[in-house]
Amino acid sequence: MNAPVSLNIPGQKPASGMGRLIYALRHLSIGRWTVISLPSLWLAVFFFVPFLVVFKISLAEPTISIPPYSSLLEWDPEESFATLKLNLGNYLYLFEDAFYLEAYLSSIRIAAVSTFFTLLVAFPMAYLIARSKSTTRILLLSLVILPFWTSFLLRVYAWMGFLKKNGLINEFLMTFGLIDQPLTMLQTDFAVYIGIVYTYLPFMVLPLYTALEKMDITLLEAAEDLGGRPLQNFFLITLPQAVPGIIAGCLLVFIPAVGEYVIPALLGGSDTLMIGKVLWDEFFLNRDWPMASAVATVMLIVLVLPIMLIRNTNSGKEAF
Amino acid sequence: MQQRQSLFLNTSATLGFIFLYAPIIALIVYSFNKSKLVTVWGGWSLQWYSALFNNEQIMTAAWLSLKVAFISATVAVVLGTLAGFVLSRMGRFPGKLILSGWITAPLVMPEVITGLSLLLLFVAMEGTFGWPSGRGIGTIIIAHSTFCLAYVAVIVQSRLSAMDESLEEAAMDLGAKPFSLFFLVTLPLISPAIISGWLLSFTLSLDDLVIASFVSGPGNSTLPMVIFSKVRLGVTPEVNALATIMIGIVALGVVGAIWQMRRQNRMMNSID
Numbered sequence: 001m002n003a004p005v006s007l008n009i010p011g012q013k014p015a016s017g018m019g020r021l022i023y024a025l026r027h028l029s030i031g032r033w034t035v036i037s038l039p040s041l042w043l044a045v046f047f048f049v050p051f052l053v054v055f056k057i058s059l060a061e062p063t064i065s066i067p068p069y070s071s072l073l074e075w076d077p078e079e080s081f082a083t084l085k086l087n088l089g090n091y092l093y094l095f096e097d098a099f100y101l102e103a104y105l106s107s108i109r110i111a112a113v114s115t116f117f118t119l120l121v122a123f124p125m126a127y128l129i130a131r132s133k134s135t136t137r138i139l140l141l142s143l144v145i146l147p148f149w150t151s152f153l154l155r156v157y158a159w160m161g162f163l164k165k166n167g168l169i170n171e172f173l174m175t176f177g178l179i180d181q182p183l184t185m186l187q188t189d190f191a192v193y194i195g196i197v198y199t200y201l202p203f204m205v206l207p208l209y210t211a212l213e214k215m216d217i218t219l220l221e222a223a224e225d226l227g228g229r230p231l232q233n234f235f236l237i238t239l240p241q242a243v244p245g246i247i248a249g250c251l252l253v254f255i256p257a258v259g260e261y262v263i264p265a266l267l268g269g270s271d272t273l274m275i276g277k278v279l280w281d282e283f284f285l286n287r288d289w290p291m292a293s294a295v296a297t298v299m300l301i302v303l304v305l306p307i308m309l310i311r312n313t314n315s316g317k318e319a320f
Numbered sequence: 321m322q323q324r325q326s327l328f329l330n331t332s333a334t335l336g337f338i339f340l341y342a343p344i345i346a347l348i349v350y351s352f353n354k355s356k357l358v359t360v361w362g363g364w365s366l367q368w369y370s371a372l373f374n375n376e377q378i379m380t381a382a383w384l385s386l387k388v389a390f391i392s393a394t395v396a397v398v399l400g401t402l403a404g405f406v407l408s409r410m411g412r413f414p415g416k417l418i419l420s421g422w423i424t425a426p427l428v429m430p431e432v433i434t435g436l437s438l439l440l441l442f443v444a445m446e447g448t449f450g451w452p453s454g455r456g457i458g459t460i461i462i463a464h465s466t467f468c469l470a471y472v473a474v475i476v477q478s479r480l481s482a483m484d485e486s487l488e489e490a491a492m493d494l495g496a497k498p499f500s501l502f503f504l505v506t507l508p509l510i511s512p513a514i515i516s517g518w519l520l521s522f523t524l525s526l527d528d529l530v531i532a533s534f535v536s537g538p539g540n541s542t543l544p545m546v547i548f549s550k551v552r553l554g555v556t557p558e559v560n561a562l563a564t565i566m567i568g569i570v571a572l573g574v575v576g577a578i579w580q581m582r583r584q585n586r587m588m589n590s591i592d
Contacts, residue, residue: 031498036413039403039469043422046466050437053444067443121336128333138581140337142574147340149570151527153544153551154563158343161350161555168346201340259430261530266551276432276530283436283534293440296433307428308421 051300058293059086069289090294099273100295104302106273110189110264111257114196118204118253119246121197126208126245127238130215141209148202156195156266163191163267187269195263200256204249211245212238255307259299275299344567351560368561375558378546385526385543388457392464393521399465400472400521401514405506407473408480409488423477426470435534438463442535455537463535464528468521475520479513480506519573 060069072085094100129140147155162168163185170182185191215238223233257263261276268274275295283292351369355362372378407420426434442452442459452459491505507514529544536542541549550556 032410035402036406036410036419039399039406039473040415040419040422042399042466042469043403043419046438046441046462047422047426050441053440054433054437057440067447121339124329124332125336128329138578142578143337144340146571146574147344149523149574150344150567151544151563153527153529153547154347154559154566155343157547157551157555157559157563158347160551161346161560162343164555198339198343201336255428256430259432261432262548266548276430279432279436280530289440292436296436299430299433304425304428304430304433308425311424311428 054293054296057290058090058297059088060290060293061085061087061089062288062290067289068287087290090291091298093291094294094298100275100278100298103273103275103278104299107258107260107275108303110192110272110274111196111254111260114193114200114257115250115254117193118197118200119208119250122201122204122208122249123242126205126212129205129209130212144202144205152199153262155199156263159191159195159198159267160186163194186267187272189268189272191267192264192272192274195267196253196257196260199263200253203252207248207252208242208245211242211248215241251307251310258303275303347560348564348567351557351564353557353560356557368557369565372558372561372565377541378543378558378562381541381543381546384457384540388460388464388532388542389522389525392461392468392525393518395461395465396468396472396521397514397518400469400517401476401507401510403469403473404476404480404513405502408477409485409506423470423473426467427474429467431528431530432534434467435463435531438466438531439534455535456540457536459535459537460532460540460542463531464521464525467531468524471520471524472514472517475513475517476510479510483509 056072057069060072062068063070070085070087125144129137129144132140160167164170165182165184165186167186169185170179173179174182219237219241220233223237228236259276260274261280264272264274264277265280268277279292279295279299282288282295352364352366353360353362354365354367403419403423407416407423438459439455442455446452446454452462487509488501488505491501496505527544528542529548532542533545533548536545547559547562551559
């Protein structure tokens with residue numbers, strides 16, 4: 001995209017008289033407010049208000065009724081008096097039971113380790129694409145993008161056939177006599193790592209490619225002429241220039257991986273702890289809506305808010 | 321030295337591509353397997369494809385998913401384009417910061433939270449206003465439109481901010497009213513962003529399992545929900561056949577897009 005950067009900063013008053021008139025008109029019209037309020041109202045109702053509802057229900061008690069939670073306001077018809085009943089028990093339980101803390105930490109660990117391995121797999125791919133001729137480049141880039149457009153669920157499923165006990169990897173290793181007994185790979189943390197690396201690989205390759213493509217190749221040539229060894233050149237020249245791409249790619253992988261449900265559910269074992277799965281089970285298996293809401297509220301504060309704050313810093317803005 | 325380095329680079333990059341494609345290729349090959357056992361090769365056959373098309377549960381779910389994806393993508397494109405336009409062309413207005421926060425937040429929101437919070441909203445709304453009565457296709461469409469809207473808005477916004485405003489200014493100077501300005505000048509200019517936003521929304525909606533599981537009602541299972549309940553029990557050849565069809569469609573789309581891009585490049589070059 002080589003379009004020239006617009007000099008008209010949004011919100012800045014244009015200098016010409018005509019422009020000023022249009023500016024004023026733009027600010028007055030009813031049409032303008034309709035246009036602004038339509039998406040705003042939609043997001044307010046279907047994106048913002050739901051969080052308030054989640055917070056409210058996290059303070060309720062689970063009941064056996066439809067819907068399965070108590071109301072916070074109790075109306076006493078004889079006294080014409082309403083009492084507010086807040087139940088902090090869900091939050092206390094979250095902090096008392098080590099299970100939830102472990103689930104939070106384990107999600108962060110699994111997401112971080114997978115992000116690191118995704119980076120390791122993606123880097124050579126991105127480097128190769130950035131250094132290849134323009135015709136091969138288009139082909140290789142589309143090879144990376146193609147899986148991204150195919151079903152996420154089916155890509156995770158593809159690994160089930162690969163990793164299971166009588167799956168392709170075990171068959172392959174046994175035929176070549178590398179192992180005697182089939183390895184247990186499905187329903188382990190290892191399978192979850194593979195699943196995350198696999199499904200989020202395009203998210204890492206693309207920003208890395210963008211950064212590496214912009215890299216000044218003459219720097220590398222100069223370093224070689226001056227006798228820099230390949231490894232030295234890589235760490236001192238290539239890697240620093242790829243940093244914006246690394247940050248962007250890592251955030252794009254880590255953020256969805258942390259709240260992942262499908263991958264631990266299909267590839268992970270019963271002992272694979274991830275907070276997205278905990279929330280899901282709390283809701284669908286235990287049918288404890290208030291507890292699920294409390295987990296969601298804490299997740300929002302502990303995981304999502306820091307991510308949004310990072311995004312608002314300078315490097316974060318560059319990254320997205 | 322140089323040669324060793326590029327050998328290492330080429331090998332690891334090739335391994336990366338093999339890693340990316342081996343499972344997909346295995347999936348495709350085994351969808352043509354005659355044997356009922358997924359890991360035993362029993363010769364070529366199309367039986368899983370006929371089994372797939374005769375599976376009423378999968379076909380009903382696929383139809384539902386296509387409908388949901390089509391409507392959600394369209395709603396998301398309308399609202400998302402408005403939001404992107406408002407943020408990059410409407411100047412300052414109260415609440416702009418909040419709106420831009422709301423636009424980007426769904427992109428980092430874990431799906432489980434989005435799903436749970438929308439479900440609880442629908443339940444609370446039903447209790448208070450009596451709408452939406454029950455959950456089903458309508459609630460799935462609202463949920464999908466909401467999270468796809470954010471993607472469209474971001475794409476449109478970045479396209480608009482990379483674009484020169486002079487064409488729009490020229491139209492304004494020539495007396496175009498805001499309405500015709502938008503539909504005759506801005507909209508055609510951002511149509512590539514709108515098309516990719518629609519396609520992305522369509523794919524995201526078609527692919528979503530988590531949010532749909534929360535907000536759908538009984539008897540309204542989308543395709544990912546049906547697939548998920550099937551594959552949880554293990555590998556099923558019918559799903560392999562389904563995956564092959566979906567990959568085929570996407571591959572055709574990608575090839576078409578490359579072809580289109582090349583043609584455009586050639587046209588640009590000939591103009592230059």
